Amino acid sequence: MTDEIKMAHGGGGVLMQELITRQIIPTLGAAGSSELSDSAKIDLPGVSLAFTTDSFVVWPLIFPGGDIGRIAVCGTVNDLAARGAKPLALSLSLIIEEGFPLEILRKILTSVAQAADEAEVKVVTGDTKVVEKGSAHGLFINTSGVGLMRQDIDFTFERIVTGDVIIINGPIGDHGIAVMSIREGISFASSVKSDVAPLSEMVARVIDKCGAAVKCMKDPTRGGLAANVNEMAQNVGFVLDQQAIPIRPEVEGACDLLGLDPLTVANEGKMILIVSPDAAVQVLKILQGHPLGQGAAIIGYADDKKGLVRMKTTIGGERIIEIPYGQELPRIC
Amino acid sequence: MPPNSSNPNNPQHPLIKALTDLGHRLEPSKVKIMEVCGTHTVTAQQVGLHSLLPENIRLISGPGCPVCVTPAGYIDQAVYLATEHNVHISSYGDMLRVPGVKSSLEDARRRGAQISVIYTVNEALNTARQNPDQTTVFLGIGFETTTPPTAYALQTAKKEGLTNFKVLAAHKTIIPAMEALLTDSELSIDGFLAPGHVSVIIGSNAYNFIAEKHLRPCVVTGFDGEQMMMGIVRILMQLVENQPKIENVYPSRVTTTGNPHAQKIIADTFTPADSAWRGLGVIPLSGMKIRPEFAQFDAHQAFNLDEPDDHEPSGCRCADVLKGMILPNECPLFAKTCTPTTPVGACMVSREGSCSVYYKYAKAGVPT
Numbered sequence: 287m288t289d290e291i292k293m294a295h296g297g298g299g300v301l302m303q304e305l306i307t308r309q310i311i312p313t314l315g316a317a318g319s320s321e322l323s324d325s326a327k328i329d330l331p332g333v334s335l336a337f338t339t340d341s342f343v344v345w346p347l348i349f350p351g352g353d354i355g356r357i358a359v360c361g362t363v364n365d366l367a368a369r370g371a372k373p374l375a376l377s378l379s380l381i382i383e384e385g386f387p388l389e390i391l392r393k394i395l396t397s398v399a400q401a402a403d404e405a406e407v408k409v410v411t412g413d414t415k416v417v418e419k420g421s422a423h424g425l426f427i428n429t430s431g432v433g434l435m436r437q438d439i440d441f442t443f444e445r446i447v448t449g450d451v452i453i454i455n456g457p458i459g460d461h462g463i464a465v466m467s468i469r470e471g472i473s474f475a476s477s478v479k480s481d482v483a484p485l486s487e488m489v490a491r492v493i494d495k496c497g498a499a500v501k502c503m504k505d506p507t508r509g510g511l512a513a514n515v516n517e518m519a520q521n522v523g524f525v526l527d528q529q530a531i532p533i534r535p536e537v538e539g540a541c542d543l544l545g546l547d548p549l550t551v552a553n554e555g556k557m558i559l560i561v562s563p564d565a566a567v568q569v570l571k572i573l574q575g576h577p578l579g580q581g582a583a584i585i586g587y588a589d590d591k592k593g594l595v596r597m598k599t600t601i602g603g604e605r606i607i608e609i610p611y612g613q614e615l616p617r618i619c
Numbered sequence: 620m621p622p623n624s625s626n627p628n629n630p631q632h633p634l635i636k637a638l639t640d641l642g643h644r645l646e647p648s649k650v651k652i653m654e655v656c657g658t659h660t661v662t663a664q665q666v667g668l669h670s671l672l673p674e675n676i677r678l679i680s681g682p683g684c685p686v687c688v689t690p691a692g693y694i695d696q697a698v699y700l701a702t703e704h705n706v707h708i709s710s711y712g713d714m715l716r717v718p719g720v721k722s723s724l725e726d727a728r729r730r731g732a733q734i735s736v737i738y739t740v741n742e743a744l745n746t747a748r749q750n751p752d753q754t755t756v757f758l759g760i761g762f763e764t765t766t767p768p769t770a771y772a773l774q775t776a777k778k779e780g781l782t783n784f785k786v787l788a789a790h791k792t793i794i795p796a797m798e799a800l801l802t803d804s805e806l807s808i809d810g811f812l813a814p815g816h817v818s819v820i821i822g823s824n825a826y827n828f829i830a831e832k833h834l835r836p837c838v839v840t841g842f843d844g845e846q847m848m849m850g851i852v853r854i855l856m857q858l859v860e861n862q863p864k865i866e867n868v869y870p871s872r873v874t875t876t877g878n879p880h881a882q883k884i885i886a887d888t889f890t891p892a893d894s895a896w897r898g899l900g901v902i903p904l905s906g907m908k909i910r911p912e913f914a915q916f917d918a919h920q921a922f923n924l925d926e927p928d929d930h931e932p933s934g935c936r937c938a939d940v941l942k943g944m945i946l947p948n949e950c951p952l953f954a955k956t957c958t959p960t961t962p963v964g965a966c967m968v969s970r971e972g973s974c975s976v977y978y979k980y981a982k983a984g985v986p987t
Binding site: 290292300543544547598600603604605606608611 | 632634635667668713959960979
């Protein structure tokens with residue numbers, strides 16, 4: 287590791303993992319936790335809580351399908367949902383740059399309220415700071431969230447076994463491409479909207495009906511499907527089926543043009559569910575019957591090649607899916 | 620889901636069957652086919668082409684990835700301009716992480732240099748238009764596909780009198796490199812896959828010398844897995860029949876003579892010159908130099924820069940890998956000091972470089 291932070295350290299890839307495991311955790315020592323899931327579990331007498339936090343620095347602040355306010359709620363709610371927790375309460379911290387238009391702030395706060403309403407969660411505390419012009423990109427938001435976990439099941443990676451099936455609730459890459467289409471001015475991708483949505487209610491429907499048949503869940507935000515499936519491959523390997531992975535043609539086209547791999551593009555309204563094979567069809571049906579899971583599909587399975595994620599390609603070949611390095615860079619050739 | 624019901628390897632796919640059959644017919648020979656295009660390297664990796672080839676057929680990546688062949692000294696020149704002359708550097712994304720001798724563009728950007736990643740050369744022109752008090756330098760790299768846009772930018776800058784726009788040109792042409800590989804007596808390449816998009820510009824006749832003079836098959840192919848498989852099948856058939864020729868399995872785009880407009884804009888703006896290739900050294904007339912008529916937009920002239928040097932790090936055998944003479948794991952640095960997160964040589968830098976791809980597959984225990 288070099289002695290400075292690069293942009294790529296925040297990209298959700300190998301560099302970020304190195305930063306966390308080699309710098310942050312060892313330095314925190316006994317004061318920290320070595321558990322690296324999206325939400326931490328806090329056991330209290332008779333009840334277990336899930337606790338998570340997330341900071342939002344997306345640019346532009348408003349993009350097709352959402353804005354930073356909506357993401358700030360959904361990101362934290364989805365981290366709780368990934369641990370099977372019902373969101374109870376959120377905090378909202380705003381770091382606002384001097385000169386920021388109040389009208390835009392109101393619009394973003396309205397989105398916060400709407401998303402919290404959809405997720406059936408309350409914003410119960412918060413903080414406001416104003417910083418000098420030039421020291422924040424308009425507005426940064428941090429949210430933390432507490433959720434109520436089930437007592438009987440903890441949805442962690444250790445529960446995944448060979449033969450389990452990977453399901454995703456819809457097409458990948460929408461959020462990343464919606465944001466990039468604005469940043470890069472790609473007009474043909476302008477029909478792509480961010481998938482940003484709170485998934486707690488959809489997840490609750492699945493785990494209420496299928497219970498322990500759901501092994502583990504993860505929301506593939508930064509680093510996309512590639513990074514997040516790799517993170518789940520601790521005790522097993524995974525084989526993805528390229529043909530089965532849902533992706534919109536506009537997203538695929540934009541990725542092609544930008545030289546990006548759609549598997550590494552961020553999502554904000556997707557959940558990867560690892561389920562036992564006998565429950566796969568039931569989970570799929572529940573998801574497909576939910577407005578946020580209509581495009582759900584079975585996209586692969588777990589096998590015994592521990593730590594290794596591969597993809598069967600449409601022509602029948604096999605390739606290795608790696609954790610991206612950091613920030614994906616576009617290619618010219 | 621039973622594993623086999625997902626999209627299984629389909630041995631009945633006619634092209635896979637043909638590859639397997641032809642591989643058997645050529646036994647016990649080991650056949651080395653070289654592709655000379657970064658996009659072919661990527662496609663082969665993305666569709667898992669290596670996993671479909673018979674054991675005695677190997678596809679190797681030649682010097683066709685612009686990132687892999689641009690000399691380290693060029694990166695240093697770009698960093699020097701950004702840090703010492705306060706210019707705004709506009710670059711295609713691939714170049715950012717490539718290590719120069721001293722640093723990479725990514726390192727320089729972290730230290731505050733103005734370096735932006737662009738998708739089209741128009742963005743670089745716009746930066747120059749919007750910042751008349753600062754010089755914008757566009758890093759012109761790549762082969763015949765990226766040279767015409769650079770030529771267009773130079774012509775536009777001249778027309779508009781946009782004197783704060785400069786190009787640091789390191790464009791290359793693929794034919795002299797293929798010729799250099801074929802005349803290298805140590806080298807044994809049995810056939811070439813020629814890149815479809817470069818061929819759209821230069822035409823398939825440009826490869827005739829490969830069959831006529833060097834008696835090797837060469838097939839022009841497009842950029843999906845089936846096109847590449849088709850190309851390899853045609854090469855193997857030529858080897859079985861011992862009748863080397865130039866074939867084109869991408870006729871919907873590639874003609875025998877190429878695109879005359881693109882050829883003209885290149886010829887009007889650039890002139891062939893000797894050029895250094897990372898790992899391969901100087902290849903005569905393999906580079907494109909900006910013509911004297913456009914001298915005021917040439918960063919080499921404006922900042923008095925020499926031709927960039929090539930500095931291959933000590934022990935690095937990228938050159939032999941690029942020529943297909945050794946496998947990546949035969950390099951003493953491979954997987955020791957040189958890994959995808961800490962690359963030493965060019966072939967490990969690009970995620971599509973031979974060493975980087977080999978590293979992944981070796982880790983997985985998949986034959987390459």
